[in-house]
Amino acid sequence: MVDVEAAYRRYFPLIREKCRRMLSDLAEADDAAQETFVRLWRARLRDSDPRRLTAWIYRTSTRIAIDRLRKRAARMSMDEALDRLAFIPSGPDEALAVRRALELVSRTLPATEVEIAVLHRLDGLTQAEIADVAEISARTVRRFLERLDKRVEKLRKENAL
Amino acid sequence: MNGHPSFLQLDRLALGSADPQVAAHVGSCETCRAQLSRVQQAPPIPAWVGDLRSAKSSRRTWWAGSVGALAAIGLVLMIASPRRGPDGDPGAKGAPSVAVYVKRGDVVSLWDGRAPFAPGDALRLKISPQGFGRVAVASLQGDTITELYAAPVTAHGESVLPPSWTLDGTPGPDVLLLVFSHAPLSEDGLRWASAGLPRTSEVWATRLALTKSGGDR
Numbered sequence A: 001m002v003d004v005e006a007a008y009r010r011y012f013p014l015i016r017e018k019c020r021r022m023l024s025d026l027a028e029a030d031d032a033a034q035e036t037f038v039r040l041w042r043a044r045l046r047d048s049d050p051r052r053l054t055a056w057i058y059r060t061s062t063r064i065a066i067d068r069l070r071k072r073a074a075r076m077s078m079d080e081a082l083d084r085l086a087f088i089p090s091g092p093d094e095a096l097a098v099r100r101a102l103e104l105v106s107r108t109l110p111a112t113e114v115e116i117a118v119l120h121r122l123d124g125l126t127q128a129e130i131a132d133v134a135e136i137s138a139r140t141v142r143r144f145l146e147r148l149d150k151r152v153e154k155l156r157k158e159n160a161l
Numbered sequence B: 001m002n003g004h005p006s007f008l009q010l011d012r013l014a015l016g017s018a019d020p021q022v023a024a025h026v027g028s029c030e031t032c033r034a035q036l037s038r039v040q041q042a043p044p045i046p047a048w049v050g051d052l053r054s055a056k057s058s059r060r061t062w063w064a065g066s067v068g069a070l071a072a073i074g075l076v077l078m079i080a081s082p083r084r085g086p087d088g089d090p091g092a093k094g095a096p097s098v099a100v101y102v103k104r105g106d107v108v109s110l111w112d113g114r115a116p117f118a119p120g121d122a123l124r125l126k127i128s129p130q131g132f133g134r135v136a137v138a139s140l141q142g143d144t145i146t147e148l149y150a151a152p153v154t155a156h157g158e159s160v161l162p163p164s165w166t167l168d169g170t171p172g173p174d175v176l177l178l179v180f181s182h183a184p185l186s187e188d189g190l191r192w193a194s195a196g197l198p199r200t201s202e203v204w205a206t207r208l209a210l211t212k213s214g215g216d217r
Helices: A004-022 A026-042 A050-071 A078-084 A092-105 A111-122 A127-134 A138-160 B007-014 B020-028 B030-040 B047-055 B089-093 B187-196
Strands: B097-104 B107-110 B122-128 B134-141 B144-152 B174-181 B203-210
Touching: A004 A026, A004 A050, A004 A111, A004 B007, A004 B030, A004 B047, A026 A050, A026 B047, A026 B144, A050 A111, A050 A127, A050 B007, A050 B187, A111 A127, A111 A138, A127 A138, A127 B007, B007 B020, B007 B030, B020 B030, B097 B203, B122 B174, B134 B187, B144 B187, B174 B187, B187 B203
Parallel strands: none
Antiparallel strands: B097 B107, B097 B122, B134 B144, B134 B174, B174 B203
């Protein structure tokens, strides 16, 4: 049985990195990482198979981050947010822009679509990997991503009016 | 991804489970090695981690990880049978149900819905989704909802969920939430299901309050 300190040393760094990819505020990202680790410990999953465990970590930390994103006030215009969501970031500055965009659209889009957007746009997961983490079919992932693009486009048009 | 493995693949490599191709890529890619190094760097232990250890014996989190398979064989008592199907669909096809199997020592039995559990009892759930494609299991502790298991399930027929859980010695009833749905549920979705216990064609939820005899064995 893994003790809590060994579990922290093993899992917390990757949980923290995952949360920092999602949340622009480092302190908030660390809080989200702490919440994820506490849940991991309490759910007694630390001895689980790494594939199952990482899927759980990605799923749980993404949901925690989305909850936090939704509670935040928007810090950018809708126009800017929609522009930022249209591509996958290739560097830290672009990732920051996508995080901020997600803060905004997380209030408008269904949670599942935001979750898939985070896994795709910020974590760079393939559709098959998203299907593994979110426990849905690859076909559903593809449908969600297509729908996300349509929603972003629709929001962009509405916001342009 | 410009040929780089995803963060998920790198994290799995960090935990010792990865595709050999990923390992080979990391061996020749400085960027990925740097990322791997970041997630393998052991951080200092903060005070709240120690609090988790000290809270272990008193907290009400009683669901443990997998403790091995139970031989879930026997009559199925549908403990959580629905009374209604407001939108017609579940009611018309028959609504979801769940049976709880208990392993105490070497003996496996079906919970009768009333008998108190004992610390150390290992539980496993057998479900009949009745058309729903997913199930989520969560423990409820005050305002805290902890997702224990969520996965697609065979929509028709019965299946035994893979994990089993062991009850700890904290006194008082513990509450388990089961939610059947067609799409994955977020934490907000679980919270909503817990509050309203919807029984529609889209989402069907029930709670199981498991009373324990209390004390250590």
